[in-house]
Every structure is written in structure tokens, then in C-alpha cells.
Amino acid sequence: MGAGALSGGRYAGPIERKEAMEKGKRTVGIVLPTLNEIEGLKWFMPRLKKEWYDELLIVDGGSTDGTLEYCRQYGYPYFVQSGKGLANANNEAFARTKADILVEATPDGNSLPELIPSLIAKMDEGYDMVVVSRYLPPAKSYDDDPVTAFGNRMFTFFINVLFKAHYTDTLVGFRAWRREAILKMSLHDQFEQTWLKSRCMYMNCWDPASSIRAAALKLKTAEIAGDEPVRIGGARKLSIVRNGFGILLEIFHEFFLGPGFYTRPERPYAKKAG
Numbered sequence: 001m002g003a004g005a006l007s008g009g010r011y012a013g014p015i016e017r018k019e020a021m022e023k024g025k026r027t028v029g030i031v032l033p034t035l036n037e038i039e040g041l042k043w044f045m046p047r048l049k050k051e052w053y054d055e056l057l058i059v060d061g062g063s064t065d066g067t068l069e070y071c072r073q074y075g076y077p078y079f080v081q082s083g084k085g086l087a088n089a090n091n092e093a094f095a096r097t098k099a100d101i102l103v104e105a106t107p108d109g110n111s112l113p114e115l116i117p118s119l120i121a122k123m124d125e126g127y128d129m130v131v132v133s134r135y136l137p138p139a140k141s142y143d144d145d146p147v148t149a150f151g152n153r154m155f156t157f158f159i160n161v162l163f164k165a166h167y168t169d170t171l172v173g174f175r176a177w178r179r180e181a182i183l184k185m186s187l188h189d190q191f192e193q194t195w196l197k198s199r200c201m202y203m204n205c206w207d208p209a210s211s212i213r214a215a216a217l218k219l220k221t222a223e224i225a226g227d228e229p230v231r232i233g234g235a236r237k238l239s240i241v242r243n244g245f246g247i248l249l250e251i252f253h254e255f256f257l258g259p260g261f262y263t264r265p266e267r268p269y270a271k272k273a274g
């Protein structure tokens, strides 16, 4: 994906609705980030129905627990990312697909695959981003502890106030984006690895960034309610303190720099897409 593709849709009013977006004509790619997620994957994959998607992108961050062997055994397509972290997992998946709608789900037990058809159906109503919210009634997170429950709500509150939005969940890693919306928000074109990013998890993933930028750019967004079951096996990869600090940094950084910051045509620090 070169800079040309970016310049086409840069912060210039509503996103063009392509014919391919119409139900039945658009294509869906499912991105599943894995890092030592064998148990979760064994639970998730048999529930994921082929008729829900056109392309499957399992992006591995360097698993050593048999995740890749499991994918090979069942013929699930995967690739090992070259960069580090969740943002790069999505960047690299995006560079490999032309799907009109990208669905991100975490195959660690937290995302219910059965909700994918409703998520896509909502996107088919013409939204740029649809989030599976753990806090939109009647949904509930069974994975939260008091700290994550408080942190998730606090960050969502900050984002709503600063970016005039009405989200109930801004951090969840179960959501869908339209291809043009990703380009418009420059999600695929994050910073090179910087000290802030590697040490403080700044821009660690697309999730809060896309909630912030969709609000700042006034994209069409919606939420559907979806329970978050408990993690299955494995271990949490995120450090709550580092990740929380990174998100806080990101919220204020984006607030003070504004959407012009990431939609500027020449960004010397922008990662070369490809």
C-alpha cells in the first residue's frame, strides 16, 4: 500500500461508498493476532465458520507453544509478523489483504466468534467502524478484574469527553473497520518503533487509536453488545501499567496535535507501507 492510496482519502469529508461495500459484494478479512495462544485457538477456530469471511489472516507474534503447529495441522493460513507488537500485527495483515472489511478478534477466549455475523451485518448498514462493546447493555465482561474494569471505563470517559464521542468501549480488540476508514485514519501507517512505543506501549495497537481518530474525523461508527468471556489458557501479554500509560499518552497526544497530525501528507516519521 503506497502513499498514493493514502492521499486519495485523506481527511476530506465523507468516505466514498464503493459498490463493493454493498452486502454480498464486499469482501471480509478476519485478523486473528496470536502469541502463544494454542488453547484459545483450539476453542476459537472450530467455532469460526468459513461462510462468514473471504480471507483469514492469523498473524503470529512468535509463538513457541504449538500455535503454529496447530495451524499447520488444520490448514489454517498464518504468517509470522516481522515487526513487534499488536499494531504491527495489524499493519502487516492489512498490507496482505484487499478485503473491504477487516474484522479483528482475539482468539484468546475474549472474543465470541458467534458474534462475527452480527458485527458484519452492522458494518453492512454502512458504518466505517463497528465495535463489539463489553459495556453496552446487556453485555458484560467476565474477564475484567477491578483494575481493568475501572481502567477501561476511565479511558472511554476521557475519549468521549475530549473527542465528543459516545462510546461505551474504546479499548476492546473485537471490532471491524472498513478499508477506506483504515486508510483515512492512517492506522496502517503507524510510527516506526520508537522509545515511547517499545517502553510505554504507545500506539501498541489499533484499538484506542481507531476510536479516537474515528471520532475526530467524524466517521460513522456503531457498537453492538457482546459479552467478553474469560481468557482461555495462556497468559495475558499486556502489562496493565505500561499499556495504561501508553493509552493515556496517546489520548492526550492526539488531543493536542489533532487529526492533522496523522492525516498530514508528509510525515517524515511515517512508516513506509508495503
Ligand SMILES: Nc1nc2c(ncn2[C@@H]2O[C@H](COP(=O)(O)OP(=O)(O)OP(=O)(O)O)[C@@H](O)[C@H]2O)c(=O)[nH]1
Binding pocket: 033, 034, 035, 036, 037, 059, 060, 061, 062, 081, 084, 085, 086, 089, 106, 107, 108, 110, 143, 173, 231, 235, 236, 237, 238
Ligand atoms: N501477533 C501478535 N499477537 C499478539 C501480540 N501480543 C498479544 N497478542 C495476541 O493478541 C490478543 C490479545 O492479547 P492479550 O494479552 O490477551 O491482551 P488482553 O486481551 O488485553 O489481555 P487479557 O485480559 O489477558 O485477555 C491475544 O490473542 C494475544 O495472543 C503480538 O505482539 N503479536
Ligand SMILES: [Mg+2]
Binding pocket: 106, 108, 110, 231
Ligand atoms: Mg484478551
